[in-house]
Amino acid sequence: MKALIPIVFLLSTPVLADDQQRIEQSRHLAMELQQQLSSELMAAMKAQGLVHAISVCNERAPDIAEGLSKSNNAVVGRTALRVRNPNNAPMGEQKAVMDYFQARMAKDPNTVPEVLFTASNGEQHYMRAIPMQPQCAACHGSNITPDVRNAIAQKYPNDQATGFEVGDLRGSFLIRWLEE
Secondary structure (H helix, E strand, C coil): CCEEECCCCCHHHCCCCCCCHHHHHHHHHHHHHHHHHHHHHHHHHHHHHHHHHHHHHHHHHHHHHHHHHCCCCEEEECCCCCCCCHHCCCHHHHHHHHHHHHHHHCCCCCCCEEEEEEECCCCCEEEEEEEECHHHHHHHCCCCCCHHHHHHHHHCCCCCEEEEEECCCCEEEEEEECCC
């Protein structure tokens, strides 16, 4: 397992003393999204195969993120430089963070960078890199079977999220905190 290296990356404001608590809350939400989605995907693959898992990801990932968002006064989700769902495209400073993650992981593939920053609109954002894992290669890798490729094309006609190798930056968890 790769080491999680905390990196506070500031785009517009200084770090506050209570940011460590926000980082911990953010990590928890990112891990919760990862665990819930992974659990449902693994169950779908085991029960009905990879093609079915694509439908589960398409339908359940937004529902899981929405549930976590509502119960935590935040917007919980994922983003990537190469997205499968265009609704997950990075906005503004998020793209800069993704570029930073990609450069950081290229220099040190054993890190999983994360950042907490205040965006230009005043919102606090947390992002944590999602490295490509072996179990993700069947749908996001370079050697996708024709039936899986067809299922992806049906659910995501403008898909850009294939051709990854294990260890590449696949995307990022994104927690956008709402004002309390």
